[in-house]
Amino acid sequence: MIISENKIINAITNLKKGNIIIYATDTLYGLSADATNTSAIQKINNLKKRNSPLSVMIDDIKSIKKYANLD
Secondary structure, three states, rough: OOHHHHHHHHHHHHHHHOOOOEEEEEOOOOEEEEOOOOHHHHHHHHHHOOOOOOOOOOHHHHHHHHHOOOO
């Protein structure tokens, strides 16, 4: 699938505003939000009717210490 630059810019704009985006994967649709935005995370939990941890994507392994407790 080829995604136009306008769609990518629209997704980034909405993530920065604290909105949720929905995207297609090979097997299902995914929900995404800015993991550093508490309000955005709450929107996903409300939508899924749960309050549990979510998966987080980071840009490199060095960044993990900012978002996770390591032992």
